[in-house]
Amino acid sequence: EAEVAQSPRYKITEKSQAVAFWCDPISGHATLYWYRQILGQGPELLVQFQDESVVDDSQLPKDRFSAERLKGVDSTLKIQPAELGDSAMYLCASSNGQGHEKLFFGSGTQLSVL
Amino acid sequence: AQTVTQSQPEMSVQEAETVTLSCTYDTSESDYYLFWYKQPPSRQMILVIRQEAYKQQNATENRFSVNFQKAAKSFSLKISDSQLGDAAMYFCAYRRETSGSRLTFGEGTQLTVNP
Numbered sequence: 001e002a003e004v005a006q007s008p009r010y011k012i013t014e015k016s017q018a019v020a021f022w023c024d025p026i027s028g029h030a031t032l033y034w035y036r037q038i039l040g041q042g043p044e045l046l047v048q049f050q051d052e053s054v055v056d057d058s059q060l061p062k063d064r065f066s067a068e069r070l071k072g073v074d075s076t077l078k079i080q081p082a083e084l085g086d087s088a089m090y091l092c093a094s095s096n097g098q099g100h101e102k103l104f105f106g107s108g109t110q111l112s113v114l
Numbered sequence: 115a116q117t118v119t120q121s122q123p124e125m126s127v128q129e130a131e132t133v134t135l136s137c138t139y140d141t142s143e144s145d146y147y148l149f150w151y152k153q154p155p156s157r158q159m160i161l162v163i164r165q166e167a168y169k170q171q172n173a174t175e176n177r178f179s180v181n182f183q184k185a186a187k188s189f190s191l192k193i194s195d196s197q198l199g200d201a202a203m204y205f206c207a208y209r210r211e212t213s214g215s216r217l218t219f220g221e222g223t224q225l226t227v228n229p
Contacts, residue, residue, distance in 0.1 A: 042205050042219030105159035
């Protein structure tokens with residue numbers, strides 16, 4: 001079965017540094033989601049793309065977070081500057097955006113901010 | 115806004131026994147989907163089971179089944195013949211019927227399976 005690819009798997013950074021995460025969705029999936037999961041909690045949506053367009057970024061801290069999906073395929077999520085509270089798992093998911101679609105999740109990027 | 119509540123932070127079950135995880139949700143929509151996801155220590159989200167709100171019949175997937183009570187906005191997961199590999203964090207999730215809409219997750223229930 002095709003998978004959602006994410007990299008890096010782990011990232012350790014210092015406070016105030018910039019970090020970036022990459023996601024490659026399943027081929028043909030128009031909808032891409034970035035979720036943040038704090039340890040012991042459920043994932044929360046940060047941003048949702050339909051092709052290259054952002055359809056929901058209401059929970060994205062726009063002063064420090066940015067996301068792009070320039071060609072409507074892979075996506076990058078950036079944090080600048082990183083803060084201690086950003087330590088979390090960042091999950092990417094994709095779906096074909098049609099009807100009763102299933103969301104496919106990647107393995108995530110575990111971020112630790114020191 | 116839709117909310118999903120899981121009132122059991124932790125549950126445990128003996129191997130081969132049955133356990134039920136609870137979930138309630140709040141929505142004003144009439145059409146939606148409900149899900150249970152499993153997240154093992156690898157942190158990979160794995161879909162366990164899905165329920166369409168318009169279906170009265172409860173979904174089943176092998177040892178996993180749900181008790182969907184639409185009027186009560188309740189959606190519990192029953193795991194029969196529990197196995198050691200079932201140990202994981204379980205998340206209940208809601209999604210509107212609109213194509214491409216987001217998943218809203220509960221806080222999760224950590225399931226331990228004792229040999």
